[in-house]
Amino acid sequence: MDFPNKRGPDSQHPEPSFYYDLLARDGLEVFREISYGKLRLEVELFDQWFTMPRDDGDYRMERVISPERHRAYMQDAMDVSCGVVDYSQFDILYIVPVHGSAVPFSPTMVGKDRPLSCASGEIGLAVTFGADMYSRKGKLFAHENGHILGLPDLYTYEVTAGAADGFSHCGTWDLMGWIEGLAPDYMAYSKWRLGWIEDGQVACAAADGEFTLTPVETEEGLKLVMIPLDEYHGYAVEYRKPIGLDKALPEEGLLFYRLDGTVCGGLGCLTIIPPEEEQYLRLDRSAPDGLLHPGQTASRDGVTVTALGGGRVRVTRR
Numbered sequence: 001m002d003f004p005n006k007r008g009p010d011s012q013h014p015e016p017s018f019y020y021d022l023l024a025r026d027g028l029e030v031f032r033e034i035s036y037g038k039l040r041l042e043v044e045l046f047d048q049w050f051t052m053p054r055d056d057g058d059y060r061m062e063r064v065i066s067p068e069r070h071r072a073y074m075q076d077a078m079d080v081s082c083g084v085v086d087y088s089q090f091d092i093l094y095i096v097p098v099h100g101s102a103v104p105f106s107p108t109m110v111g112k113d114r115p116l117s118c119a120s121g122e123i124g125l126a127v128t129f130g131a132d133m134y135s136r137k138g139k140l141f142a143h144e145n146g147h148i149l150g151l152p153d154l155y156t157y158e159v160t161a162g163a164a165d166g167f168s169h170c171g172t173w174d175l176m177g178w179i180e181g182l183a184p185d186y187m188a189y190s191k192w193r194l195g196w197i198e199d200g201q202v203a204c205a206a207a208d209g210e211f212t213l214t215p216v217e218t219e220e221g222l223k224l225v226m227i228p229l230d231e232y233h234g235y236a237v238e239y240r241k242p243i244g245l246d247k248a249l250p251e252e253g254l255l256f257y258r259l260d261g262t263v264c265g266g267l268g269c270l271t272i273i274p275p276e277e278e279q280y281l282r283l284d285r286s287a288p289d290g291l292l293h294p295g296q297t298a299s300r301d302g303v304t305v306t307a308l309g310g311g312r313v314r315v316t317r318r
Contacts, residue, residue, distance in 0.1 A: 001049070001077055002098040003056040008049035012099045019096045020045040023133055027141025033245050034142065034186050035196045036219040041145070043094070050081045056101040061130065063105050070107060071116065074126055078118045087121030092148060095128045103130040106140055108147040139175050139184055146176050151190055152265020153177070160268060160280070168280035169271045172288050173240075173255065182288050183246040187270065188216045188224040188238035189259065197223045204228065205315040213237070213254070213311035217244035227303050227315060232261035235273075235303050239311035240291070253291030254313055256298045256305045273298045 002008035013019070024043040031039050052059075059073045077095045078087065087093070093116075097103045112124030127144040136143075147153075154170040154177035156163075163169070170177030175184035191197040201223045203211050214221030216238050227235040237256050242249035257272045274281055274289060275296040281289045292298060292307040299305075302318035 001052050001080075001095055003052050003054070003101060005055040005057075006098050006101050007051070008098045016045060016047050016049065016096075019129075019133075022137055023094070023096065023129060023141045026138025027145070028138075030138040030142045030184075030245065031145070033217075034191070035194070038196050039194075044090075046081070046085060048084070049098070050077065050084075052076050052080060056097065056103065059103070061103045061105075061128070065107060067109075070109060070128065074109065074123075074128060075116055075118075077128075078116055078123065082118035082120050085120060087118060087123055089121070090123065091125060092145075093123045093126040095126065096133070097128075097130065099134075101131075103128070105130045105132050106144055108144045110147060136179050139179050142184075143175050143179050146186070146190075149194055151176050151186075151193075152269055154187075154270050155266070156268055157266040163280040164282060168282075169268050171272055171281035171290050173272060173290065182248045182250075183240055185217055185240075185245040187236075187255075187257070189226075189236050189257075189270070191216070192224055202226060205317070208314075208316045210308070210312065210314045211237075213239035213313060215239050215241040215243065215252075215311065217241060217246055222311075225313060225315060227317070229301060229303075234259050235300065235305075237305055237313050237315070239313075249288055251288070251291065251293075252310075253293050254305070254307045254311070255290060256292060258300060273300055 053076055106129045109126045115122040115124035125148050133140050154174055155166045156169055159166055167178050172178055172181035173183050174187045192202055203225045205225050205227045211225050225237040235258050237254055239254055241252040257270055260269050263269050272281055272290040275292050275298045294307050294309040297304055297306045304316045306314040308314055
């Protein structure tokens with residue numbers, strides 16, 4: 001999309017294909033690795049500029065935007081493209097603004113119960129990309145589509161009491177938390193929810209036991225140990241290595257995290273438990289926090305996890 005005051009053909013990137021390569025081409029490769037090639041997502045580029053009826057600044061697309069303002073922006077985009085795009089043939093709408101526009105961030109709409117519509121069809125799933133796409137590229141595409149697939153934000157919208165920042169629950173792990181983190185691959189629990197990890201690759205530690213995990217970044221083997229507490233709470237253990245999307249990790253180790261089904265995304269639904277006594281992770285852009293190394297343990301709620309080396313883990317319950 002371009003705007004009356006910022007035209008695409010006159011911009012730094014006048015070819016719409018630039019944006020397809022930046023987001024979709026790169027993002028589909030990210031998803032290929034995350035999903036072990038199991039996700040089927042096709043993105044079609046409409047290789048032309050559609051001009052919005054208002055100047056970019058008139059839409060007031062700030063970091064925090066009301067659903068009504070967001071919907072108005074998307075509705076204008078649908079209206080100006082409706083004569084070209086047959087919306088009845090698509091499940092998701094990606095709206096990408098011209099370079100230099102006053103659209104800073106990239107919120108997602110998940111609203112199949114209240115879709116947008118025009119003469120050619122309706123859309124209940126949409127992402128409106130902003131200027132953060134230039135640094136985050138395909139990882140941003142995978143984050144926003146993660147919401148469309150049903151995944152929550154793992155960072156917190158407000159800083160939890162005792163935490164250093166909004167990333168203290170998830171640290172550098174999983175691009176549904178810190179997109180620029182050292183280990184952007186999805187958590188094993190999320191991959192299981194999406195069907196990319198099969199039930200047979202998940203063990204349930206209802207009692208004490210030892211398990212041998214294989215790296216989340218690879219497809220085969222045991223990926224996840226679930227430790228249930230009750231209907232809504234539990235813990236999980238997975239194994240990370242510096243390969244694939246996580247190749248920037250300086251070391252391997254186990255992740256031990258708490259799952260809370262009583263709170264929504266952005267409110268601490270997943271919390272990684274560090275081996276130290278600290279309650280929350282310390283965000284460090286040069287080194288990962290939260291890994292359990294051989295001989296280290298972490299304990300919460302009567303559950304103790306001990307790293308035995310490689311992907312081997314001992315779970316004891318009190």
